[in-house]
Amino acid sequence: GQNIDQPTEMTATEGAIVQINCTYQTSGFNGLFWYQQHAGEAPTFLSYNVLDGLEEKGRFSSFLSRSKGYSYLLLKELQMKDSASYLCAVRDGEWGYSTLTFGKGTMLLVSP
Amino acid sequence: SQTIHQWPATLVQPVGSPLSLECTVEGTSNPNLYWYRQAAGRGLQLLFYSVGIGQISSEVPQNLSASRPQDRQFILSSKKLLLSDSGFYLCAWSAPDRGAMGELFFGEGSRLTVL
Numbered sequence: 001g002q003n004i005d006q007p008t009e010m011t012a013t014e015g016a017i018v019q020i021n022c023t024y025q026t027s028g029f030n031g032l033f034w035y036q037q038h039a040g041e042a043p044t045f046l047s048y049n050v051l052d053g054l055e056e057k058g059r060f061s062s063f064l065s066r067s068k069g070y071s072y073l074l075l076k077e078l079q080m081k082d083s084a085s086y087l088c089a090v091r092d093g094e095w096g097y098s099t100l101t102f103g104k105g106t107m108l109l110v111s112p
Numbered sequence: 113s114q115t116i117h118q119w120p121a122t123l124v125q126p127v128g129s130p131l132s133l134e135c136t137v138e139g140t141s142n143p144n145l146y147w148y149r150q151a152a153g154r155g156l157q158l159l160f161y162s163v164g165i166g167q168i169s170s171e172v173p174q175n176l177s178a179s180r181p182q183d184r185q186f187i188l189s190s191k192k193l194l195l196s197d198s199g200f201y202l203c204a205w206s207a208p209d210r211g212a213m214g215e216l217f218f219g220e221g222s223r224l225t226v227l
Contacts (some may be wrong), residue, residue, distance in 0.1 A: 004155075033215060042202055042218035043156070051211070087156065099171070100216060102148075102156035 002026045004103035006088050011109045012078055020073045022088035033067045034062050034073045035087040043087055044100065046073070075108075083110045114139035116209055118154040118203040118219035125226055131176075133222050135203030138184065143205040145186040146216065151199040162186060163208070198226045 003025040012018040024032070031050040035043035049055055049064035049071060061074040071084055085105040092099050118135040125131060137143050147159040158171045160178035166191040168178050177196060179187045186203055201222045 019210070031213060040221075040223075042221050043216075045215040045217070048213060048215060089156075099158060099161075100146075104153075104155040 002090070002092065002101040004090060004098075004101060006086075006089055006103045006106045007106070009107045009109070011111065014078055014080060014110055014112050016078050017074065017076050018078060018108065020088075020108065022071045022073070022077070022103060024071070024088070024090050026090050026101065026104075027094045028092040029066060030091045032062075032071050033089040033091070033100065034060075034071075035089065035102075037087060039084070040056055044106050048085075051052045078110050080110050080112070083102050083108060114203055114205075114217065115140075116217055116219045118201075118222055120222060121220060122223045123225070125193050127195055127226055128192045131188070131193050131197070131224070133188040133201055133203075135186045135188075135219055136227060137169065137186075137205045138186055140184070140205070140207065142183060142208060144208050144214070145180060146204040146206075147186065147188045148202045148204060148218075149199045150202065156202065160188070193224075193226045195226050198224055200224075 006022045034046040035049050036046050037043040047062040049062050052064055054063045059076045064071045085107050087105045088103040089100050115138045135208040144163055146161045148156045149159055150156050160170055162168050162180045165180055174189050203219040206216050
């Protein structure tokens, strides 16, 4: 079966750095995705990791360790607009239509 | 550029009534299409996906069904809604030529409340 765990909630201060962790146990692995979802809106794509290491994209970075079944999303220079739910998702098969399994999301609240 | 639209955005339906949610994608051909549901306090649950016209795979057995009558049209239906069908329904597409790297692009979502 598929199991993806991430913290339910996190709080941080504007301008700070926050790390959102995700651990997974899946029957297969072909990449890990991070999505951002503001309340009442659809998720939007942030990052994709398939090899071990860090992928940097502006203020956001994502890290993957396949041997540990572990990823994190790092958000720097937090802004109020970063308050949202962050979803970790794993693709278990090698084809584009294979299942993308999502975690329950981590609600991040950024305070002034 | 590619766009995805789904409707209606919000609906309130009585238990036992039918349901039809529609999703269309523009600007691409033969997209992979998906229906997800997000219930309160739960993660995104994959309901159906399709790799082509008339081809539907179901992930969760339930009283919902999906159809793909045209290449870029995906419809989610139910003959009789249950209270447990309430949730935020999201249509998504991905590009088949991107393989496993292909991220999902989501529609705006449809919030269904069954009373």
